[in-house]
Amino acid sequence: MVETKKSEFRKRDFFYLVPLWLLSLIAPDPYLYHKKEFKRKDLFYLGAICLAPLIWSDPHFHHLMVLAGIYAILALGLSLFMGYAGQISLGHAAFFGIGAYTTAILTTHYAFPTLIAFWASAVSAAVIAYFIGRPILKLKGYFLALATLGFGEIFLVIIRESTDLTGGVIGIFGIPWFSVMGFVFDTYLKQYYLTWGVLIGLFIFSKNLVRSKVGRALLAVAASEDAASSLGINVPRIKLEVFVLGAAFAGFAGSLFSCVMSIANPEAFSLGLTVPIVMMVILGGMGNLYGPIAGAILLTWLMDILSKYQEYSLPIYGVILILLLIFFPDGIGTRLNVRVIYLIGYWAKKKKRDEGKF
Amino acid sequence: MSLLSIEEITKEYDGIRALDRISLKVEKGSIKGLIGPNGAGKSTLFHLISGVEKPDSGKIYFKEREISSMQSHERSTLGIGRTFQTLQIWGNMTVVENIMAGMNRRLKGGLFSCGFWLPGIRRSEKEALKEAKKILNSLDLLGKWESMASQLPYGKQKLLELGRALAMKPELLLLDEPASGLTFNEMQQLSERILQIRQEGVTAFIVEHHMGIVMEIADEIAVLHNGELIAEGTPEAVRRNPQVIEAYLKGKRASA
Numbered sequence: 001m002v003e004t005k006k007s008e009f010r011k012r013d014f015f016y017l018v019p020l021w022l023l024s025l026i027a028p029d030p031y032l033y034h035k036k037e038f039k040r041k042d043l044f045y046l047g048a049i050c051l052a053p054l055i056w057s058d059p060h061f062h063h064l065m066v067l068a069g070i071y072a073i074l075a076l077g078l079s080l081f082m083g084y085a086g087q088i089s090l091g092h093a094a095f096f097g098i099g100a101y102t103t104a105i106l107t108t109h110y111a112f113p114t115l116i117a118f119w120a121s122a123v124s125a126a127v128i129a130y131f132i133g134r135p136i137l138k139l140k141g142y143f144l145a146l147a148t149l150g151f152g153e154i155f156l157v158i159i160r161e162s163t164d165l166t167g168g169v170i171g172i173f174g175i176p177w178f179s180v181m182g183f184v185f186d187t188y189l190k191q192y193y194l195t196w197g198v199l200i201g202l203f204i205f206s207k208n209l210v211r212s213k214v215g216r217a218l219l220a221v222a223a224s225e226d227a228a229s230s231l232g233i234n235v236p237r238i239k240l241e242v243f244v245l246g247a248a249f250a251g252f253a254g255s256l257f258s259c260v261m262s263i264a265n266p267e268a269f270s271l272g273l274t275v276p277i278v279m280m281v282i283l284g285g286m287g288n289l290y291g292p293i294a295g296a297i298l299l300t301w302l303m304d305i306l307s308k309y310q311e312y313s314l315p316i317y318g319v320i321l322i323l324l325l326i327f328f329p330d331g332i333g334t335r336l337n338v339r340v341i342y343l344i345g346y347w348a349k350k351k352k353r354d355e356g357k358f
Numbered sequence: 359m360s361l362l363s364i365e366e367i368t369k370e371y372d373g374i375r376a377l378d379r380i381s382l383k384v385e386k387g388s389i390k391g392l393i394g395p396n397g398a399g400k401s402t403l404f405h406l407i408s409g410v411e412k413p414d415s416g417k418i419y420f421k422e423r424e425i426s427s428m429q430s431h432e433r434s435t436l437g438i439g440r441t442f443q444t445l446q447i448w449g450n451m452t453v454v455e456n457i458m459a460g461m462n463r464r465l466k467g468g469l470f471s472c473g474f475w476l477p478g479i480r481r482s483e484k485e486a487l488k489e490a491k492k493i494l495n496s497l498d499l500l501g502k503w504e505s506m507a508s509q510l511p512y513g514k515q516k517l518l519e520l521g522r523a524l525a526m527k528p529e530l531l532l533l534d535e536p537a538s539g540l541t542f543n544e545m546q547q548l549s550e551r552i553l554q555i556r557q558e559g560v561t562a563f564i565v566e567h568h569m570g571i572v573m574e575i576a577d578e579i580a581v582l583h584n585g586e587l588i589a590e591g592t593p594e595a596v597r598r599n600p601q602v603i604e605a606y607l608k609g610k611r612a613s614a
Contacts, residue, residue: 205473212472212479213486216459219451227446229430230408231439231526232463241469287450 036211046200053192062188066260068300069195070253075280075292076199076206077249082278083286084215085242086222088141090274091132091148094155095125095247097269099254104172104264105165114178118255125251126244133243137236152274159266171265178259191260198256199293202249206289218242219287276303283324285331294332361386361561362407362530367416369402376402378585379416384530389552389562391576391593393569395605398582400565401443404534407563408440409433420530435463439528441519443535443565449508453499456507456518457490460525490525497521497551513544520548524555531555533564537571549575573597581605 053062078092099121106112106120136147159166166172178185178194185194209215217238220228229235258264276299284295302320306313324332360383369377377399384390394400405411407418409430418426425433434440448456465486467479494500497517502510507518516536523531533552537545549571552562566572572579572593579596581589583605589596596602 208475209469209473212475212483213458213462213465213467214469214472216451216455217462219455220448220459220462223448223450224446226410226430227442227448230410230434230442231460231522232431232434233459234429234431245469 036207036215038207049196049200053189057189059188062192064300064304065297066188066191066195068297069192069199070257070260071277071280071300072293072296073195073199073202073253073256074250074277075284075296076202076289077246077253078277079281079284079286079289079292080206080209080218080242080249081246082281083288083291084210084218084222085239087137087239087243088145089148089243089246090145090271090278091150091152091155092246092250092277093269093271093273094152095129095250096254096257096273097155097159097264097266098125098128098247099251100258100264100269101159101166101172101254102251103255103258104175107175108172109165114176114255114259115180118178118252118259121255122248122251125254126248129244129247130240133240133247137239137243149271149274152271156266156270159269167265169266171263172258173263175258175262175264177262178256185259195256195260198252202252203289203293210289214238214241279321283321283328283332288331291331298332360384361421362563363419364403364407365417365419367403367406367413367418369399369406369411369413375585377406377413380582380585380587382580382587382590384561384563385578386529386561387556387559388577389556389564389575391572391579392563392565392582393567393572393579393596394582396567397584399585400582401534403582404440404532404565407433408438408532434526434528437527437529438532439523439526439530440532441516441523441534441536443538445512445515445519447507447510447515447519447522449506451507452504453507453510453518454487454490454494454503456522457493457525458486460522461486461489463526493521493525498547513540516540517544517548517551520551524560529559529561531560531562533562535565535567537566545571569597 053065074092074096078089081087081089102121102124103114103117106117107114112120132151136144136151139147160169162168178191185191210218217228217233220231220233221235221238225235254269257268261268280295280299281292282295283298284291284293302317303313306317309316362382362384364380364382366379366381367377368375368379380399380403382403392400392403402411406413409425409428409432413426416426417424420433420436420438423436425436425438428436448459451459465482467476467482471479491500491503494503497520499510499514499518499521502514507515510518516539520533520536523533536548536552540548552564552575556562564572564576576593578591579589579593580587581596581599581602583601588601588605589599591599
């Protein structure tokens with residue numbers, strides 16, 4: 001693996017903001033009906049995603065974007081469940097872990113090809129989500145949050161204790177690179193295209209869902225379950241479907257994660273991951289599919305930048321998150337555009353005010 | 359056979375009888391009104407019919423099928439649509455999406471066919487949009503089709519809720535206080551719309567707190583008081599019923 005070097009702040013870091021800004025070029029109100037269709041703007045984003053790693057041909061940037069892409073897949077699935085269906089899950093990291101461990105076990109113990117393990121990861125995460133979701137999705141609000149949190153903790157205990165299968169606290173090493181028909185994704189650049197390719201596929205799937213009957217049913221459930229069921233929407237079923245779908249996304253992400261990091265250990269899937277994922281969804285903007293991607297890029301980048309301040313990194317991180325939540329209460333992906341325009345307008349007016357023209 | 363028949367239905371909340379052995383029938387193609395003072399059990403009865411709550415005893419038949427143990431969404435799939443007393447509009451969607459979400463039970467497609475945007479879904483979405491706009495047009499809401507539903511004024515939201523219930527093409531439409539909070543003009547528009555719905559073959563069952571609009575459009579009226587059915591008949595007969603006058607006057611005196 002390429003060693004990530006901890007250098008001082010580089011000017012180049014500022015350029016990481018550029019893809020973020022591109023993502024934030026979303027029209028003022030992404031909730032409008034016709035805005036949910038695919039637009040020419042999406043082609044522009046696609047171009048930016050394809051070209052970004054070629055312009056900044058820095059392995060560290062590539063690696064960062066691979067991680068951001070994986071977290072974005074995770075956040076995308078959670079955003080369908082949280083942002084659209086209005087439920088809450090604090091156990092999403094567990095499904096990520098299930099995906100990662102499925103791939104790890106299948107490829108190291110049984111020498112399965114990674115492509116099969118990739119699909120198996122999603123299926124196993126989805127199946128477990130189905131059996132977990134059936135009972136606990138009857139809960140609402142805080143109770144659902146606690147139940148999913150409990151599930152996450154139970155998952156960690158199981159992973160730590162079943163030493164033979166999962167390697168216990170140490171985890172599983174030597175997971176092979178992802179490969180498709182003999183083509184091995186062994187550099188960060190190749191992995192970048194792999195993860196973002198998967199992300200784009202899942203994004204298109206989610207966007208189709210959101211603009212169709214399913215998306216409307218999800219929003220209806222979030223707004224009023226009584227009204228939704230009185231109009232023929234099967235509320236428990238649609239909640240379960242989207243929970244399972246989110247888990248399948250997490251399974252894909254986990255599989256990619258274990259192939260990229262070539263290690264799966266329990267610490268990577270603890271509450272320490274759940275909280276950033278939820279933050280990505282909230283910071284990015286609820287009820288908006290571009291949001292979680294913007295949030296994932298922002299938080300991954302932020303954690304990386306701050307990691308050079310050692311022990312001060314967490315307090316700074318916390319303060320930045322609080323500031324972001326204060327100034328972008330409905331998410332950066334939703335309102336950054338509007339805010340920037342507003343700020344520019346404010347500065348222009350202030351200048352005129354100072355000159356006494358107002 | 360009547361479209362909806364309720365037999366000996368009882369519902370208690372913490373020992374208080376909200377409904378006491380109520381039996382009612384709603385004939386196909388008619389407009390039935392249900393009136394009564396505050397706390398008479400009108401909304402409870404609607405909740406029991408639409409499945410938001412379950413009765414303690416008694417049976418409900420819809421199209422000669424017993425529905426008392428069915429889930430709420432199963433009942434609406436059979437063709438019972440409703441609006442709510444406290445407005446339950448989906449404010450997180452646009453006006454047109456509210457209507458299209460109301461069509462949910464008629465649109466085909468599951469998670470995967472929607473996610474892959476198969477040609478069938480594409481077609482049905484297009485048709486749904488066209489039909490939703492037609493419904494909005496008939497409610498004079500087409501001008502606002504793309505604003506968020508939460509941004510509409512109250513009266514328009516009420517109309518939108520009615521439109522949403524109509525979009526599912528119900529056979530029986532339960533309207534829970536459709537006129538409350540409306541201006542005089544909006545009320546006029548509403549009663550015209552309800553009469554028009556009847557001509558399209560929809561049976562309406564209306565709970566209304568104040569008499570005016572119900573007396574005007576209903577074919578038959580039932581009066582609830584303290585969980586008991588005290589009168590049933592044509593508007594004229596109900597208006598002259600001494601028990602009804604008594605119940606309403608008492609209510610007036612208590613509130614004055």
